[in-house]
Amino acid sequence: MATPKVTLKLLINKKTNKVLFAEAGKDFVDFLFTLLSFPLGTVIKLLSKNRMVGCLGNLYQSIEELGDAFFQPKIGKATVLNPKIPFRPSEGGFVKGVITYMVMDNLEVKPMSTISSITMLNKFNVQEVGALEEKVIELGMDEGLNLLKASLQSQTVLTNVFLGA
Template identity: 35%
Template sequence: MASSKTKLRLFVDTKVGKVPCAEADKNFIDFLIYLLSLPIATAVRILKEKNMHLAGVGSLGHLYESLEKLPDSFLQLNQDKSSLLNPRAPVYATGIPLTLSDYDFKARKSYKCSGCYDYVAEVPYLTCSKCKGKVNIAMSYVPPSPANFPVAVEGGFLKGLATYIVMDNLEFMPMSTTMFVSLLKKSGVKDLDALDEIEVDLGVEEGLKLLKLSLESKTILTSFYFGDRNGHGFLDVKSMDSYLGPGLTN
């Protein structure tokens, strides 16, 4: 992980209590892509382990807990409950701030056929579909990290040169002045002077809250800044007249 924190510049419409968009660099967008790559079960497990109130993610929390409580005797012999509850993320990159998963990709194993060597599986001792031999030769996983790439690359998913605009629903695109003004108008912002610019420092705790909101809301930045439907703020904002709270800087 390159950093345990990243920054996000929020554009806050103080008249209507809304965050129509934000300005972000590569680090924050890398984190959003990382969230997108997480298996659903992994996302739910992370929130469960951090006591993030699974009821807030709709039926997914109940679905996860039902499988968790289900006796192993109900599963097919070739199925493993732990693998279903803790699936492997299909995408890997180093240097992503706010990483939430503690999965060790270096320990990831695959198995190849001991007969023809043509087939690979993630579960050992399966029968090869070609030669009928056993798929039982362990192979270590080589992550596509910068250290393993033949030319110099940065960590994360995106190049570090661009600045991005992120909408309230987490839609993002490269920043341009024309696009910025157009999107603000589309979001219903009538007075650009009414927008306050608030720079937020995001740590792992804020990353967890963004993950939770991404599963339950379409106005994520607004809910993140002003609070949920019950008025519970995620950034310790004390009142509508006081926008600077713990973790916020002008």
């Protein structure tokens, strides 16, 4: 069974090979907001120790290898390794679906409008509209995990994940 994909439109400055911002719908914004609700143990488990930044993967592995006798009787290592996600939105998700959102390269989320798009172009000092390129991408499980990892390491997440910069 194929995993669901989320579509995202990137506005790229071809001269600098940077994502200026992405045009995103509810599905992508809900995905981003869900990342903040994950307990750290879940994040490490999702990324696996091979993809984990720093030494948290080592900490996770040491807990896996530690015998049950070292944990409090009613706690156990499963409490740390497989934490319960404290908040799961109902079927409605986090944000309203009738709005298009602007997601910046650093994952800042704003409602999108024509005026906000023009303001962003001015902010990035875009002189030539011909230097801009629209790229439609599909985000699946692998891209989602890469996005999670990049968000822990970088301020240019969309550029790093989708342009390989």
